[in-house]
Amino acid sequence: MCIFNRGQLEIMIDAFWNLDGVFCPRDGAEIEPHLYPQREGYLLVLACPCCGTKAQVTRYSDPKRFAFRMWTQPERVWLALGHDREKGVQCPVCRARVKRRTIGELIHVFECVRCGNQHAIPTLIHQATSPPPMHKDRTLLAGVAGGHSP
Ligand SMILES: [Zn+2]
Numbered sequence: 001m002c003i004f005n006r007g008q009l010e011i012m013i014d015a016f017w018n019l020d021g022v023f024c025p026r027d028g029a030e031i032e033p034h035l036y037p038q039r040e041g042y043l044l045v046l047a048c049p050c051c052g053t054k055a056q057v058t059r060y061s062d063p064k065r066f067a068f069r070m071w072t073q074p075e076r077v078w079l080a081l082g083h084d085r086e087k088g089v090q091c092p093v094c095r096a097r098v099k100r101r102t103i104g105e106l107i108h109v110f111e112c113v114r115c116g117n118q119h120a121i122p123t124l125i126h127q128a129t130s131p132p133p134m135h136k137d138r139t140l141l142a143g144v145a146g147g148h149s150p
Pocket residue numbers: 024025026027028029048049050051052053
């Protein structure tokens with residue numbers, strides 16, 4: 001069985017997580033990726049329909065795993081502000097699209113499946129970031145940014 005080398009794999013995996021199409025670097029065939037959620041992370045299977053070259057990747061064999069780290073507080077705030085309902089937002093650590101889910105209408109959870117970061121905020125804060133009074137806004141943001149309130 002043929003497998004992709006590390007450089008090829010890195011390009012394909014980046015493309016997958018950035019929601020671009022995944023193409024075989026050997027023959028340019030389009031690959032249909034299969035993502036299987038696991039209890040710890042995921043299993044991503046890529047197989048070229050043309051040449052049959054295959055790859056299986058998890059969070060722990062990701063070519064970029066050594067660069068993975070926790071989101072910083074400013075990044076967490078930025079994610080919440082920059083999130084787009086349609087397109088999501090790009091993870092500042094691994095460049096995957098970060099999804100948001102809502103738990104019981106009260107809490108937004110931002111979760112990056114690729115690098116495993118997670119951040120939860122009350123929906124109130126997320127909505128309040130649009131316009132309302134400046135002072136109120138800042139107080140709420142200070143709460144998100146790690147609790148050093150004025
Ligand atoms: Zn191929």
